[in-house]
Amino acid sequence: MVFSSLLFLFLFLPVVLLLYYVAPGRLKNLILLGTSLVFYAWGEPVYIVIMLFSTLMDYSFGLLLSRPKLTRYQRKWIIAGSILVNLALLSYFKYADFLIHTINQVLGTQIPLTDLPLPIGISFYTFQSMSYIVDIYRGTAKAQRNWLDFATFVALFPQLVAGPIVQYSVVADQIKHRTVDIDTFAEGVRRFIIGLAKKVLLANNIGLLWHGISQTDTSNMSILMAWLGIIAFAFQIYFDFSGYSDMAIGLGLMFGFHFNENFNRPYAARSITDFWRRWHISLSSWFRDYLYIPLGGNRRGLPIQLRNIMIVWVLTGLWHGASWNFLLWGFYFGVILSLEKLGLLRLLNRLPAWIAHGYALILILVGWVFFAFEQWTTMTGYLSAMLGMGGQHEHHAVWDNTTLYLLYTNILLLIITTLASIPWENSRIYLRWMNHPYVQLPVLGVLFFLSSAYLVDATFNPFLYFRF
Structure with missing residues (x-):
């Protein structure tokens, strides 16, 4: 269930x-x-x-x-x-x-x-x-x-x-x-409905785009299609898992439990260090408190700290699944985090925000390729398509008619998922309108109705984190 x-x-x-x-x-x-x-x-x-x-x-x-x-x-x-x-x-x-x-x-x-x-x-x-x-x-x-x-x-x-x-x-x-008062219960219901809408209306629909592209022969895949696909996967896994976390936190509030937050707008990160402070926070905190710090953390010099980072991230990858691609994924982020500890993070902090943000997003998207494909040949083929290398011809096309069709038919969904991924809760518009009960209640009602209607006829309702 x-x-x-x-x-x-x-x-x-x-x-x-x-x-x-x-x-x-x-x-x-x-x-x-x-x-x-x-x-x-x-x-x-x-x-x-x-x-x-x-x-x-x-x-x-x-x-x-x-x-x-x-x-x-x-x-x-x-x-x-x-x-x-x-x-x-x-x-x-x-x-x-x-x-x-x-x-x-x-x-x-x-x-x-x-x-x-x-x-x-x-x-x-x-x-x-x-x-x-x-x-x-x-x-x-x-x-x-x-x-x-x-x-x-x-x-x-x-x-x-x-x-x-x-x-x-x-x-x-x-x-x-x-104890549970009416305000706590209402907040639990609100969080649950938002999480349900994330999962059903956003993750499932953007997941259909990723599912179609991931089944395409990478040797004929255009560069834009490869990037479009992995962006869709990034949105799917974020709204799938953060939506489930929101539902879990909301349910906890309905019964009087206050669980810690698990996501904090991770795609707004300006470094990989920042990303892992925002993504799956409970797992990162667990490894920090029960493995990284007992191993010595950063208290015993830089070489030991770098060793500890690599141990934690290889095991983090292995925690996600019994497959070499998850080990590679953990090793990949361990290396990047080690480089940021060695000085790259100081450089990123001096750069304009849009450059640092672009750096983080590109590395995150490449990391999702390692995460998404268990087969080595499929993984390398997809990375080659993203870089425009290999295939039946010497180079991949930048785009083709199929890519333009997919972009055209999914552009509204991509805009919505992008807007839902950025931190706008403190914006003036949100604080003035979305916090108002006469606006919030109808919006939540519509989201619950649309989510329920989708589930009545749903044939595509995967849950990515069941395998963990």
Whole structure:
């Protein structure tokens, strides 16, 4: 089940809200846990066992760490055991076939693949559980002694499938004590509808353009078509994921939870460093707090800092998927971020804003090519088309009739997605009109109606982050 479905919008969510608000306070977490398990089991009932096992394991490790007379040596063994089991679960389901396939290719062996489907959201709830154990170890959070409350944190359906990654220390108090007033609930509804419109009206429609171009033979692709395609993919993945994050944050508010923001207009960035402060903020924060800083961060000199950056970004790439293209994607951004640390960022800060912004956008778009294509030949062919190199002829055409047709038929959508990507919330027009309830309510009503109408007849409704 996904948020952008009629089943969720008109059956699951209304029933959950009704049950939650009629239940007495002591039963609200039980309602959330039960409905979250139904939400998760709807598509993969078998793998609910994996999530419950992970929950029970980390709950037990948390209790062990809270024992008062443990030695430092014992505490280290407990946290090492917890991290090892969590990573073993994640690695087995997500990376086993990738490792077996690589061994078969290198050694010529024929080890059979496991062919296990990836449990939905395992990358997200595994990282959340690990943050809980590390927070207890560091003393920034207390062990949760009520298993129901801890299971509610792990399984909470608004952020279970695709985040944002919620660190336990952020919501520890909210699990026990939270209230919802009419303004908070209304803000949750607003955020949810905006996220739904992003996903359904923008991501799905611009995704159709990318889907068509990505199926085109790159040897005959014009330069403009290649750039048009990757721009469409950049918009699709942004509105897909940020839309889901908005819906998750909105749902959280409806139940009294305040999740941290996950996106902050990333395509307005003027450097790659700036971009990764704005994109998938919860993942970047997790790697910073639980890997980069423990490795030494920037405290042990520039060479160690550059090493730490590369470790973090190779693992960030691997987190996104068990494929060489994701490792390449992580390595690519690691190299760029290292160059910016070495002085490129200081240069960018001295340049006119439009030059720095253009630099960031071009590198981001090239990075999305690595992200989008798992096959090496397709990836290199697409990059060659963007650069006007190779193909059946010595050079690609700058444009052709097909490209002009695609541009003509999608120009309005491209303008809308561009405007929706730039930071205009503080503009005078927005503050004067869009914050006014007599304007905001009809706009939200129209967006919800159009999104629902689209879903009634939708044949193209992918969700890119399901695979993570």
